[in-house]
Amino acid sequence: MLFLLNKQPNINEYDKILYNAECKVKTIVENFIKNNKLKKENSLIRIKLGKTCGNFFRRMIPKISKNITATSECTKCGICLTNCPNGNITFEDGKAVFHSKCMLCLRCIYVCPVNAIRYKGKKIKQVQKDRIKGVIK
Numbered sequence: 001m002l003f004l005l006n007k008q009p010n011i012n013e014y015d016k017i018l019y020n021a022e023c024k025v026k027t028i029v030e031n032f033i034k035n036n037k038l039k040k041e042n043s044l045i046r047i048k049l050g051k052t053c054g055n056f057f058r059r060m061i062p063k064i065s066k067n068i069t070a071t072s073e074c075t076k077c078g079i080c081l082t083n084c085p086n087g088n089i090t091f092e093d094g095k096a097v098f099h100s101k102c103m104l105c106l107r108c109i110y111v112c113p114v115n116a117i118r119y120k121g122k123k124i125k126q127v128q129k130d131r132i133k134g135v136i137k
């Protein structure tokens with residue numbers, strides 16, 4: 001969510017986050033396969049705070065996603081439409097239009113071949129572009 005804070009993402013930070021996430025997922029899958037019960041102690045305050053933040057963020061998403069737009073550079077290639085996991089993008093008046101089902105995954109921004117998608121009118125560096133090449137439909 002660095003982009004919401006108007007911070008330029010750092011490729012090393014992404015690498016670290018992805019590496020940590022991969023390790024966690026690997027552990028969870030291994031435990032699931034072995035049928036091990038995962039015991040993680042969380043304080044009640046932490047659980048409640050997590051729920052409150054999660055609910056707040058979910059309510060904010062439609063409002064935040066209104067800030068995603070495509071510029072006139074859009075070539076109407078359709079790549080963002082076919083790759084949006086929520087079917088949130090359609091073509092209107094010759095360019096991609098974003099609706100309220102967005103979950104802010106940012107995939108559309110990274111798959112656009114001409115980087116025509118903006119957040120609050122600002123261009124976002126497509127730092128994940130090379131990583132997701134293999135999953136583009």
Ligand code: SF4
Nearest residue numbers: 084102103105106108
């Ligand atoms: S950010 Fe994700 S969910 Fe939202 S429009 Fe783009 S691809 Fe779809």
Ligand code: SF4
Nearest residue numbers: 074075077078080112
């Ligand atoms: S991927 Fe980019 S150029 Fe292609 S339709 Fe979407 S916004 Fe337009």
